[in-house]
Amino acid sequence: MIEVRQLTKRYRATRAVDGLSFEVKPGYVAGFLGPNGAGKSTTMRAILGLDRPTSGEALVEGRRYAGIRRPMHHVGALLDAGAVHGGRSAYDHLRVLARSNGIKDSRVVATLEQVGLAGVAKRRVGSLSLGMKQRLGVAAALLGDPGVLLFDEPVNGLDPEGIRWIRHLMRGLAREGRTVLVSSHLMSEMALTADRVIVIGRGRLILEASMQDLQEKFKKDVLVRTPTPEALVAALTAAGASTRSEEGALLVQGLQAPDIADLAARRGIPIHELTPRSASLEDAYLELTEDSVEYRTKETAR
Numbered sequence: 156m157i158e159v160r161q162l163t164k165r166y167r168a169t170r171a172v173d174g175l176s177f178e179v180k181p182g183y184v185a186g187f188l189g190p191n192g193a194g195k196s197t198t199m200r201a202i203l204g205l206d207r208p209t210s211g212e213a214l215v216e217g218r219r220y221a222g223i224r225r226p227m228h229h230v231g232a233l234l235d236a237g238a239v240h241g242g243r244s245a246y247d248h249l250r251v252l253a254r255s256n257g258i259k260d261s262r263v264v265a266t267l268e269q270v271g272l273a274g275v276a277k278r279r280v281g282s283l284s285l286g287m288k289q290r291l292g293v294a295a296a297l298l299g300d301p302g303v304l305l306f307d308e309p310v311n312g313l314d315p316e317g318i319r320w321i322r323h324l325m326r327g328l329a330r331e332g333r334t335v336l337v338s339s340h341l342m343s344e345m346a347l348t349a350d351r352v353i354v355i356g357r358g359r360l361i362l363e364a365s366m367q368d369l370q371e372k373f374k375k376d377v378l379v380r381t382p383t384p385e386a387l388v389a390a391l392t393a394a395g396a397s398t399r400s401e402e403g404a405l406l407v408q409g410l411q412a413p414d415i416a417d418l419a420a421r422r423g424i425p426i427h428e429l430t431p432r433s434a435s436l437e438d439a440y441l442e443l444t445e446d447s448v449e450y451r452t453k454e455t456a457r
């Protein structure tokens with residue numbers, strides 16, 4: 156479980172995070188979305204005790220990170236996969252981490268297997284490809300078998316095979332009952348991975364919802380074609396729907412497609428096409444974060 160409560164982090168004049176509250180429960184992958192500079196990394200750093208909140212708090216399994224003894228047993232994170240000591244072997248890199256948290260060497264072997272790096276365990280970290288470094292970062296996060304996992308932009312720079320692997324891994328971790336928080340710029344990526352989304356902009360919460368509710372919320376309208384639009388508009392308006400015309404079709408809001416069909420049938424109005432339309436998730440996301448992006452653009456232009 157992750158609990159972020161009224162979290163604020165200020166850097167001089169910048170409010171990187173501004174009174175942000177949300178929760179992630181075990182058994183779910185939560186997608187953490189927001190435009191550049193929205194405050195995602197700062198929030199994750201606060202959860203991991205790497206940044207001190209100006210006010211508010213971020214708790215992992217009910218405790219502040221700093222108060223957790225041997226934290227790798229409780230929370231694992233993949234932040235910047237490139238930021239590892241290049242001179243050590245993959246095995247030694249993990250062994251140093253493991254020993255600092257009282258984790259047995261046998262666990263190092265097991266996690267190297269789990270992430271598919273057993274064959275390159277003796278290779279220097281510096282010589283590994285970006286995809287392999289990403290897997291090594293994941294191995295480090297999993298070492299202590301933690302209940303909470305944070306991934307900051309894990310698919311950045313990965314090839315399609317690597318992306319599919321990470322997606323699969325995160326879903327599997329949630330299925331095992333772990334709490335997974337993953338940041339991304341891409342709603343389309345999150346649609347394939349996350350059960351819930353937390354969207355932030357300018358350090359504030361814009362939306363926290365299940366992926367299903369988000370899709371429902373952005374159902375746009377129903378496109379209807381009929382040879383007798385006047386009769387249908389009158390019937391729909393009387394039923395409380397709103398309509399507008401576009402390129403020979405009617406766009407109807409306020410009634411679902413089956414209700415429109417039933418209504419038309421009752422009145423003997425012929426229907427030639429009936430198509431429910433929803434905004435793509437990417438469009439929905441852009442609409443949600445539009446204001447925050449504008450704000451940032453103006454701010455940097457100053």
Ligand SMILES: Nc1ncnc2c1ncn2[C@@H]1O[C@H](COP(=O)(O)OP(=O)(O)OP(=O)(O)O)[C@@H](O)[C@H]1O
Binds near residue numbers: 171172
């Ligand atoms: N150490 C710091 N010193 C000063 N300002 C900072 C620092 N870290 C972050 N910021 C500012 O805080 C804001 C939030 O940054 P943060 O990196 O958390 O956003 P983000 O959502 O992770 O962005 P991105 O998607 O680009 O990684 C930005 O305006 C950033 O410039």
